[in-house]
Amino acid sequence: MNWTSMHIAAAATAMMMASAAHAADFDWKKHEGETINLMLNNLSWTQKIKDSVPEFTAKTGIKVRFEAFAEEQYRTRLSTLMQAKSPDVDVFLTLPNREAQLFQKNGWYADLKPLLDASTSPEFDFNDFSPALRNSGVFGDKVTGIPINVEGPLFYWRKDVFQKCGIQKPNTLEQLPDVAAKIKACDNSITPWAARGLRGTVGYSLGAFIYNMGGGFTDASGKASLCEPGTVKGIQLYGDMLREYGPPGATNHTFTQVMDLLGQGRVAMTNESSNEFPTLMSHQGRSEDIGVGVLPKGGETGISKPVVLNWSLAISGYSGRSEAAWYFIQWATGKEIQAVLADKGIAPSRASVFDSEKFAAWAKENSARTEWVAALKEIASTGTSLYQTPTLTRTPEAREILSNVVQQVVLGQADAKTAACAVTEQVQALQN
Known part of the structure; x- marks a missing residue:
């Protein structure tokens, strides 16, 4: 030396x-x-x-x-x-x-x-x-x-259900409805999809749907908006999935109900918090049959922009x-x-x-853990923390408005474009 x-x-x-x-x-x-x-x-x-x-x-x-x-x-x-x-x-x-x-x-x-x-x-x-x-x-x-x-929402799916039904994991968001329909036809005892529907909580799991479909939470001038084409597409897909393939009472569900359903083996797919991975793994059998990843990208856009x-x-x-x-x-x-x-x-x-x-x-002790860690690294490097229209001090109100728009779609009261474009003045007022 x-x-x-x-x-x-x-x-x-x-x-x-x-x-x-x-x-x-x-x-x-x-x-x-x-x-x-x-x-x-x-x-x-x-x-x-x-x-x-x-x-x-x-x-x-x-x-x-x-x-x-x-x-x-x-x-x-x-x-x-x-x-x-x-x-x-x-x-x-x-x-x-x-x-x-x-x-x-x-x-x-x-x-x-x-x-x-x-x-x-x-x-x-x-x-x-x-x-x-x-x-x-x-x-x-x-x-x-x-x-x-x-943390951030991750895409969880039941590998055993997919294998039994001869279905491949969806590569794009646009493939989700087709995959859900095949699961429903294959085994009607399994709910194909679950996600948050409770007011005030929806934006967290919805955000990547909007981003991946080419949307966002502002218009071209930077003003708060839910009326952009990609945003409307993301909201419509999220609402349709819950209405057509989700569990009863979905508009009252937040992460606890969603992950309980997945843990109990009653749901095939969801986009839910990485935080709940330990709880999910505590359910018998889930460490062997759960797949974990980032929500599929938009097919038309090629965009993958998760929430973190x-x-x-x-x-x-x-x-x-x-x-x-x-x-x-x-x-x-x-x-x-x-x-x-x-x-x-x-x-x-x-x-x-x-x-x-x-x-x-x-x-490395099991595949679910390996996939979970890899997904966390991906969202940490590519994700965004914004999942409602921008506001300095009135974020809870912005999320309530967004949740109400989604609930209208889930309940079949309005299509996404009608519901989302109707609240433009409300979300812009919160931005000031």
């Missing part, structure tokens, strides 16, 4: 020793005896992190009150407490692309930047999160959330226990816990965990 190499090695060793010393200096017990309140949406991540909370309490001495709700109930409850400026919420889950602008404007987020700078373990490494995920909660110099995952996003942990702007809450967030999003959750099927937001040999080995 030459002098330069020795010098570099010595410097690296010194840096590692310094880092270890700083890590040892960080006092995880600083807030021992305190109690923090968590309010969370009932994601697969939520269920898995709850199992590990006793480890956090053992590490820090901080007790945790843990509340988790179904998504609509969660949003209602969180909004009520935030509007009341309640100190009863310390840590909560937030979906940046849906609500970050509004929550930031309302003062519902605490600024994590001072905590990152002054109250963070040297092992945390904020730069380990991919730039797109890391920046999803950044407003100027203010950091509002730490990403817990990467992340959930983040945030601290309430009204919390009186922000540093103790920050201890929980840096633990829950740290490398060690993300590695544990990755082994349970939670897609990590940290590059070091996602690209690790351990995660790669886990993925």
Whole structure:
């Protein structure tokens, strides 16, 4: 080894020793005896992190009150407490692309930047999160959330049903109705298709239908619109699939009902959250017969543009226990816990965990895992987080309008063009 190499090695060793010393200096017990309140949406991540909370309490001495709700109930409850400026919420889950602008404007987020700078373990490494995920909660110099995952809708299909019926996986969106019709004719005990139909939730699984058919959420001038030809085609196809080949009561379904049906073996295809993969795999037989991929591209357009996003942990702007809450967030999003959750099927937001040999080995244990990881990598590199008409602070209203348009098609009350073009003034008013 030459002098330069020795010098570099010595410097690296010194840096590692310094880092270890700083890590040892960080006092995880600083807030021992305190109690923090968590309010969370009932994601697969939520269920898995709850199992590990006793480890956090053992590490820090901080007790945790843990509340988790179904998504609509969660949003209602969180909004009520935030509007009341309640100190009863310390840590909560937030979906940046849906609500970050509004929550930031309302003062519902605490600024994590001072905590990152002054109250963070040297092992945390904020730069380990991919730039797109890391920046999803950044407003100027203010950091509002730490990403817990990467996710998006994926195309799930029953390989055994396709094989039994002699059907090939669809290569384009336009082939979906024909495939569904063949499944229906082959085995009428299987519902060919399921997807979200509940108001306020549809855009997530609909978005790629619109993009792949050549549409979007603005017109040529940049104004909000659902009336563009490709957009209308995507909405019509989505609505037709639910009306002709979906389960009864589809307009009341969100991800929980859709994935339950798939897990129980009652549905052949869906486009639903990558987050629900662990839940799906917990059903007997699904790890052997489920195929996973990205939604088929548009046949005429050749476009494949999936939706991708992340959930983040945030601290309430009204919390009186922000540093103790920050201890929980840096633990829950740290490398060690993300590695544990990755082994349970939670897609990590940290590059070091996602690209690790351990995660790669886990993925190779069966074909469903391998396909799931490959699909996540694809949506992370090609996806978009916009799946409603653009608006700075009124995203929930934009999604309600979109859902209402889709429901009219599903229920046979209007065709997509009539329903979508009728709301142009409404969606443009939200953009202002």
